Amino acid sequence: MLAGLAELMAAPCASPRRSRPGAGVDRTVEPSASELVLVVFAVRRVDQAAVL
Numbered sequence: 001m002l003a004g005l006a007e008l009m010a011a012p013c014a015s016p017r018r019s020r021p022g023a024g025v026d027r028t029v030e031p032s033a034s035e036l037v038l039v040v041f042a043v044r045r046v047d048q049a050a051v052l
Contacts, residue, residue, distance in 0.1 A: 031039075
């Protein structure tokens with residue numbers, strides 16, 4: 001499970017995330033560390049629920 005999650009986090013996102021407001025060029029903002037932690041906890045909960 002962790003190997004798949006690491007691969008998912010390392011892969012570039014196909015859809016743009018959020019645009020930075022006020023930027024002249026439409027750049028995407030990478031997810032923050034806290035957002036990635038929330039994703040990890042959500043995946044773990046779903047994985048635990050699937051086992052139960």
